[in-house]
Amino acid sequence: MSYENTSEYERFAEIYKVWTSTAASTNQNLAFYIDTYLAAQGTIVELGIGDGRIAIEAARRGCSLTGVDLSPAMLDRCRKLSAEAGVADRLTLIESDFRHFDIPAPATLITLPYHSIGHLPSIEDKREAIQHIFENLSPGGLFVFDDFFMTPQLMSHMRAVQLRAAYQNTEGNDCLLWVTSLIDELKQSISVVTWEDILDDNGEMQKRHYRRLSLSWLEPDQISALLIDTGFTIEACYGDFQRTPFETARAREQVWVARKPD
Numbered sequence: 001m002s003y004e005n006t007s008e009y010e011r012f013a014e015i016y017k018v019w020t021s022t023a024a025s026t027n028q029n030l031a032f033y034i035d036t037y038l039a040a041q042g043t044i045v046e047l048g049i050g051d052g053r054i055a056i057e058a059a060r061r062g063c064s065l066t067g068v069d070l071s072p073a074m075l076d077r078c079r080k081l082s083a084e085a086g087v088a089d090r091l092t093l094i095e096s097d098f099r100h101f102d103i104p105a106p107a108t109l110i111t112l113p114y115h116s117i118g119h120l121p122s123i124e125d126k127r128e129a130i131q132h133i134f135e136n137l138s139p140g141g142l143f144v145f146d147d148f149f150m151t152p153q154l155m156s157h158m159r160a161v162q163l164r165a166a167y168q169n170t171e172g173n174d175c176l177l178w179v180t181s182l183i184d185e186l187k188q189s190i191s192v193v194t195w196e197d198i199l200d201d202n203g204e205m206q207k208r209h210y211r212r213l214s215l216s217w218l219e220p221d222q223i224s225a226l227l228i229d230t231g232f233t234i235e236a237c238y239g240d241f242q243r244t245p246f247e248t249a250r251a252r253e254q255v256w257v258a259r260k261p262d
């Protein structure tokens with residue numbers, strides 16, 4: 001089964017590097033997940049590995065990981081970048097949905113970084129994924145993931161039209177990458193809309209490429225209920241990637257650490 005966002009990432013892959021290198025939270029989530037991987041004693045699986053932004057950096061520091069992703073274009077990028085970094089032999093890549101991946105033995109640590117749980121549109125899809133993750137962890141194993149913490153401030157920031165980046169493409173053309181988001185508060189869904197303007201030598205627009213990403217979020221009590229219903233013990237919920245305990249008034253993210261009981 002595939003979602004709209006499978007094909008979304010086939011096109012989004014082209015701008016993923018620019019996207020992550022200009023995002024507010026990527027440096028922080030990178031450092032958090034690398035520390036989490038380095039502390040893991042056993043097998044590590046990253047769901048939604050994407051272009052390997054986090055996994056390749058962890059592999060450079062000695063980790064071996066399995067990465068799962070539904071998008072062939074993102075996995076191709078991961079293969080290319082991991083080969084360039086000289087760590088391809090430390091990554092095992094599996095093309096699969098979060099909810100149905102198949103690994104040879106239960107893992108010690110499964111992660112789902114960078115709001116990627118939000119690519120599953122409904123709470124039932126998320127429940128199915130969390131159940132499958134639980135079944136694929138060894139006793140005592142950890143599930144670590146993050147989600148948006150949606151506040152009025154974050155919504156108005158995301159709704160604003162922003163110039164995200166200015167750069168040259170591989171053909172040497174100047175490009176401008178713009179973004180805004182359509183947010184449905186009742187459905188807890190986000191449609192991220194980007195448009196990339198490709199300019200000619202006179203600064204005239206030659207082409208415009210639109211790309212979308214469909215996302216969603218859960219409130220903290222919804223996540224907590226899903227984890228507990230599945231059988232996880234909640235070890236921590238942080239409000240940022242510096243591991244500050246979650247407090248509604250100050251949190252900028254939801255960063256969850258859940259353990260499968262022994």
Ligand SMILES: C[S@@+](CC[C@H](N)C(=O)[O-])C[C@H]1O[C@@H](n2cnc3c(N)ncnc32)[C@H](O)[C@@H]1O
Nearest residue numbers: 009048049050053069070071074097098114119
């Ligand atoms: C936001 S990116 C995260 C990539 C990487 N973990 C990072 O932090 O940069 C989300 C990734 O999840 C993948 N993805 C989206 N829905 C998926 C699904 N249902 N099953 C597996 N992968 C999925 C996308 O193809 C994309 O590569």
